[in-house]
Amino acid sequence: MESRGRGPRPDFLHVLRPFIDDDDVRAVGETLRSGWLTVGKKCIEFEEALKPVVGARHVHVVASCTTALEIALRALGIGRGDRVVTSPITFTATAAAILHAGAEPVLADVESDTGNLDPAKVERLLRSRGKIRALMPVHFAGHPCEMDPLLSLTRKRRLLVVEDAAHALTASYRGRPIGSIGDATCFSFFACKNLCTIEGGAIATNRTAVDRKARVLSLHGISRDAWQRYSKGGSWRYDVVDFGFKSNLTDVQAALGLSQLAKLARMQERREQIAARYTAAFAAEEALEPPTVRPHVTMAWHLYVLRLRPECLRINRDSFIEELRRRNIGTSVHFIPLPLFTFYRKRLGFSARAYPVAMDFFKRALTLPLYPSLTDRDVDDVITAVFDVVRRNLR
Numbered sequence: 001m002e003s004r005g006r007g008p009r010p011d012f013l014h015v016l017r018p019f020i021d022d023d024d025v026r027a028v029g030e031t032l033r034s035g036w037l038t039v040g041k042k043c044i045e046f047e048e049a050l051k052p053v054v055g056a057r058h059v060h061v062v063a064s065c066t067t068a069l070e071i072a073l074r075a076l077g078i079g080r081g082d083r084v085v086t087s088p089i090t091f092t093a094t095a096a097a098i099l100h101a102g103a104e105p106v107l108a109d110v111e112s113d114t115g116n117l118d119p120a121k122v123e124r125l126l127r128s129r130g131k132i133r134a135l136m137p138v139h140f141a142g143h144p145c146e147m148d149p150l151l152s153l154t155r156k157r158r159l160l161v162v163e164d165a166a167h168a169l170t171a172s173y174r175g176r177p178i179g180s181i182g183d184a185t186c187f188s189f190f191a192c193k194n195l196c197t198i199e200g201g202a203i204a205t206n207r208t209a210v211d212r213k214a215r216v217l218s219l220h221g222i223s224r225d226a227w228q229r230y231s232k233g234g235s236w237r238y239d240v241v242d243f244g245f246k247s248n249l250t251d252v253q254a255a256l257g258l259s260q261l262a263k264l265a266r267m268q269e270r271r272e273q274i275a276a277r278y279t280a281a282f283a284a285e286e287a288l289e290p291p292t293v294r295p296h297v298t299m300a301w302h303l304y305v306l307r308l309r310p311e312c313l314r315i316n317r318d319s320f321i322e323e324l325r326r327r328n329i330g331t332s333v334h335f336i337p338l339p340l341f342t343f344y345r346k347r348l349g350f351s352a353r354a355y356p357v358a359m360d361f362f363k364r365a366l367t368l369p370l371y372p373s374l375t376d377r378d379v380d381d382v383i384t385a386v387f388d389v390v391r392r393n394l395r
């Protein structure tokens, strides 16, 4: 392996980056020149191509994962008066989608190793709070939640399951692809997610009626989509049968999605290699806790979340991030727990003290660069910088 010696990296390394190649540019260009820009054939082709990846009978592509979550909730009849259990370790979009659907998000604390919803905490919440209609597990960083224990809780109480799989495209739980398990599963194709359509999302479901309803809701509540209306043999006549959204994906985005899908396996393989390189380096250092991967899951490696062991270090996470930045290594923190945000505290009364495991997870976590275009040398620069900061700050 090449070595640059002991000096710091000369240029700044970003923590997240989209991966776009010439094939993607060509696919977008062809669709731009085709004369059909927005929802049409390419969206349908993209939906068909996603089905085997997520293992669902139906896939509907939409403008974002945020809107996918809201539409999925509405398509399942979840709304006013209903409560939906989700995780404090997630992006604000998860809870906001629940609120937009008219329901109320309630939080259960997480597992200390994966940062995913803890089935035992969910069970306690289900016993103590009424009106809970659904669970919205978040597969944090691409590591699937413990779906079997969660499903045994929901089956007993006839609760619905809408998964936030924004990080979890290609993940699987006990051999079952994420997308094939819950009543509906929502994916994100945002720029920096594992598959990019710039902005975009999808709803996967095995329930035909839910797919039908989601399709109507995502395009103004109109009973047929624009593709059918404007193709030869289509009709000008349509009905508005529901109070819908304007949340479709476009054919230009779907063309990008199809092109990305063609190299998804390669991109995932690279993510896995990078994660393995990090973990091999960090596993022996007492001050560092690499991410857990349970033996019965396939991890989608959207994020590499390293955790610090504060008892071993003289600096906290925030200073650690600052030290890495000085060494030209970009990092981030996923996620600032929802109870720390003004809006959720004021509107829903969320309090950080109620979620001690999530708070501990947050205080020790930092996200390292992980995306397919990282070179081995980039990864080694990150490892070198992390060890440099650790060694200078050991207790």
Ligand SMILES: *Cc1c(COP(=O)(O)O)cnc(C)c1O
Binding pocket: 063, 064, 065, 066, 067, 090, 091, 093, 094, 138, 164, 166, 167, 187, 188, 189, 190, 199, 200, 201
């Ligand atoms: C990115 C993200 C979303 C939102 O995805 P969009 O496609 O940007 O709407 C939702 N949940 C989680 C956990 C995310 O990371």
